[in-house]
C-alpha cells in the first residue's frame with residue numbers, strides 16, 4: 001500500500017498520490033539514488049495503478065490481484081532488466097508486441113524498465129518511439145540509479161521524481177539488521193540488494209583476499225593468481241562489482257592510515273593495517289586512482305584476461 005510509505009518520503013508520496021487521484025502521466029522516470037525503500041514504494045504505486053487503492057491493509061493483503069502482481073503473474077505488468085550489461089532492442093520489441101493487444105485484466109498496462117541508463121542505442125530508439133506514441137492506457141515506469149546517464153531525449157519525455165539518498169543507518173533500520181553490519185554496508189553500497197546472502201559475503205572475502213595477496217607478492221601474483229581470479233570473477237558484472245568493492249577497500253585503507261573512521265571494512269581491520277603499513281599515503285592514493293580509472297574501462301567491452309594484467313601492472317608503476 002502506497003500509504004505505508006507516507007512518512008518515508010513526503011514529497012514523492014504527495015506526487016504519487018496526486019497522480020493516482022487526479023491524472024496519471026504516461027511516463028515516470030524515478031531516480032532511485034540508492035534509496036533502500038524506493039523500489040518498494042514504486043511497486044506500491046504500480047499496484048494502485050493496476051488494481052485500486054485499498055481501504056485497509058487487511059483488504060490489500062487479501063487482494064488476489066495485488067498478490068499476482070507481486071508474484072509476477074499479472075499480464076498487464078511487464079518488467080525489463082538489463083540482459084547482461086545492457087538492455088537490448090529485442091527486449092523492447094517484445095514488450096511492444098505484448099502490449100499491442102488490448103488490456104484484458106485492467107484498463108491500464110504498466111511496464112517497468114530497470115536501469116534505464118543501460119539502454120544500447122537501438123534499444124533507446126525503440127523506447128523513444130514507444131514514449132512518443134504510447135498506446136492507450138500504457139504507462140512507463142523507468143528506474144535508474146544514474147540519472148545523469150539517462151539520455152535527454154528519454155528523460156525529457158517523462159515526469160522525473162528523485163528519491164533522497166538514504167543512509168546506511170536507514171538501510172539497517174529498514175531491514176532490522178543487527179549482525180554482520182559491515183558486510184551489509186558493503187553490499188548496500190555495491191550490490192544494492194535488500195537481502196544479503198552468503199554469496200555476497202564470500203564475494204567480499206574474495207576481493208579482500210585478492211588484494212591482500214597482491215600487496216604481499218606484487219606483480220608476481222599474476223603468475224600464480226590469475227587463473228584463480230578468472231575462476232571467481234567470470235562475468236562483466238562480477239568484474240564491475242570487484243572493482244567497486246576494491247575502491248571501497250582502498251578508501252578504507254586510506255581512512256585507516258589517516259585515523260579516520262573506517263566506513264565499510266570494519267571486519268577486516270587487520271588487513272587494512274597490513275596494507276596501510278606497506279604503502280605510503282601517496283602510493284595508496286595512486287593505487288586508488290588506478291582502480292577508479294579501471295572502473296570506466298570495465299563499462300566498455302574489455303578482455304578480462306588483459307584487464308587483470310593491466311590492473312596489476314598499472315598498480316605497480
Ligand SMILES: [Zn+2]
Nearest residue numbers: 051063065066
Ligand atoms: Zn489489489
